[in-house]
Amino acid sequence: MKSIMIIYWSGTGNTQKMAVAVAEGAKIDDTEVKILTVDAAAQENVLKADGIALGCPAMGSEVLEESEMEPFVASLAGAKLAGKPLALFGSYDWGDGQWMRDWQECMETAGAKMVADGLIFHNTPDETGLAGCRELGKKLVAMVL
Template sequence: MSKIAIIYWTGTGNTLEMARAIEKGAKEAGADVDVFEVESFGGVERLKEYDGLMFGCPAMGDEVLEEGAFEPFFAEAESHLQGVPVALFGSYGWGGGAWMESWAERTRNAGAKLIGDGLAIENAPDDDGIAACEAIGREFAVSL
């Protein structure tokens, strides 16, 4: 059984809702899944406890990752992603999702095995968005 960590930050609850739907999909595919708000995860050395990592963060400001907690964590985590299966997800309220494109490129440059190009959902996930989250959870779990 694959062990997956879903590590997220949320401001409005949209990214948490996505994380829970992704967790459901991954569990349906047989994975052991732990979900953490980024500040409760602990140090990046814990990343090695997992077979795959799923990171969730909404777009903030000028299409960037949240800068208070998530960005510093992810910046430190980058040096631990070489060869690791990773998936990205998050919500946005404006813009066209450029933050996800740059985050995906950054993750690939860190040497991660990025699964997909990242799931970006505008505002709160509707029924189709929840279904997409569950699907990425299943697909990620099966890929491990």
């Protein structure tokens, strides 16, 4: 059985809604899907999974959330991500998605196999946004199988 691990940080619930929809999309026969907030996640969860999705909104000034998500992501750099199918997603408000472009570049440098460009959604995802998240989950599984 293939395993998908979804790890996210969300302050006001928008990225959490995206994470749940990514999980829905990834729930295809014979796939185990786990979803964790980053404070409950360990590197081991990532190393063991066949495919990973990471979610975080734009915070600070176009950066990842700095107390939990940024250190976790930094700890994954290097060989730990080499060749791993990876999906990134997150909500934003007033910016233009720079945090996601920077995050994706960092993960690509770390060797991750991006499933698609990082998926961003303005504020609370509507049904179209959630459908996009489900599609991302499906693409992640397709890259793993």
